[in-house]
Amino acid sequence: MKTLPKDFLTTQDFTPQQLLDIIHLGIRMKHNKKRYANSLKGKKLAMIFEKSSTRTRVSFEAGIYELGGIGFFLSSRDIQLGRGEPIADTARVLSRYVDGIMIRTFGHERVEELAKYATIPVINGLSDWLHPCQAMADFQTILEKKGYIRGIRFCYIGDGNNMAHALGLLASQLGAHFSIASPKNYEIDPRIKDMMTHNAQTSGSELLFTNNPKEAIQNADVVYTDVWTSMGQEEESQKRLKDFQGFQINEELVKYAKKDYLFMHCLPAHRGEEVTDSVIEGPNSVVWDEAENRLHIQKAIMYTLMRA
Ligand code: CP
Numbered sequence: 001m002k003t004l005p006k007d008f009l010t011t012q013d014f015t016p017q018q019l020l021d022i023i024h025l026g027i028r029m030k031h032n033k034k035r036y037a038n039s040l041k042g043k044k045l046a047m048i049f050e051k052s053s054t055r056t057r058v059s060f061e062a063g064i065y066e067l068g069g070i071g072f073f074l075s076s077r078d079i080q081l082g083r084g085e086p087i088a089d090t091a092r093v094l095s096r097y098v099d100g101i102m103i104r105t106f107g108h109e110r111v112e113e114l115a116k117y118a119t120i121p122v123i124n125g126l127s128d129w130l131h132p133c134q135a136m137a138d139f140q141t142i143l144e145k146k147g148y149i150r151g152i153r154f155c156y157i158g159d160g161n162n163m164a165h166a167l168g169l170l171a172s173q174l175g176a177h178f179s180i181a182s183p184k185n186y187e188i189d190p191r192i193k194d195m196m197t198h199n200a201q202t203s204g205s206e207l208l209f210t211n212n213p214k215e216a217i218q219n220a221d222v223v224y225t226d227v228w229t230s231m232g233q234e235e236e237s238q239k240r241l242k243d244f245q246g247f248q249i250n251e252e253l254v255k256y257a258k259k260d261y262l263f264m265h266c267l268p269a270h271r272g273e274e275v276t277d278s279v280i281e282g283p284n285s286v287v288w289d290e291a292e293n294r295l296h297i298q299k300a301i302m303y304t305l306m307r308a
């Protein structure tokens with residue numbers, strides 16, 4: 001059995017079984033809050049934010065509190081990191097005070113640098129490259145709603161961004177079929193594609209990469225999208241609005257999915273851009289359960305990494 005990694009930077013560092021164990025723990029924690037109420041008693045989590053957040057901030061802070069610990073919200077506007085203190089120094093100092101660090105930042109190498117120099121677990125709360133906690137919450141939601149993951153037909157339409165990367169990796173690790181349609185020049189990183197292809201050889205996932213949303217959504221059990229302009233890309237938003245025409249999830253497009261498809265979105269959403277109000281507010285949408293599961297899965301991740 002592979003030993004658990006120190007950090008949660010990407011699901012790629014974990015075996016499919018380790019990931020499924022965390023997902024099942026998330027479900028148990030959701031239904032039996034009391035049992036785990038003191039399981040991280042006295043533990044401290046530093047939460048570094050170099051970008052905005054609603055869900056990640058509140059779900060981590062609520063989560064560590066529910067496990068008997070405490071979280072410290074550290075905006076880069078307030079800590080010395082924002083004034084240029086090296087990430088390696090921040091890592092070594094925080095390691096002397098707290099038991100875990102969650103970071104939301106820009107370049108993924110910043111998350112890796114933090115983890116390299118920290119002697120305590122580091123959790124990736126979103127980088128430009130990956131958002132693995134969200135992907136874990138999403139697959140917890142799929143398991144709860146559909147009863148299985150292996151063989152599910154997961155379709156992502158939109159930007160080949162951090163969400164597409166994290167979902168594509170996790171789907172291909174867990175044996176879900178994954179189809180993705182992005183506009184030309186907005187496809188996923190080829191390195192992620194290679195990792196997915198490699199994962200699929202073991203897991204049996206079928207992968208489809210296309211620029212045609214109708215092709216990707218055929219028979220989908222899950223239809224997922226994310227914003228067209230991610231944090232840090234604000235200057236490109238007008239161009240992106242044009243380039244993503246035809247990639248909106250609307251009533252017309254979802255006709256090609258299975259009747260009982262789930263609509264998912266990590267949120268925040270831009271109604272009228274990547275999704276219509278009628279779809280996100282419609283009967284197939286599970287976006288609020290998905291957001292709730294951030295709390296449960298991150299408790300499971302913290303419990304798994306920070307108990308020692
Ligand atoms: N989905 C997500 O990570 O939301 P926040 O940006 O609000 O944390």
Ligand code: NVA
Nearest residue numbers: 161226230231266267
């Ligand atoms: N792709 C989005 C996800 C937000 C949770 C972003 O990075 O802004």
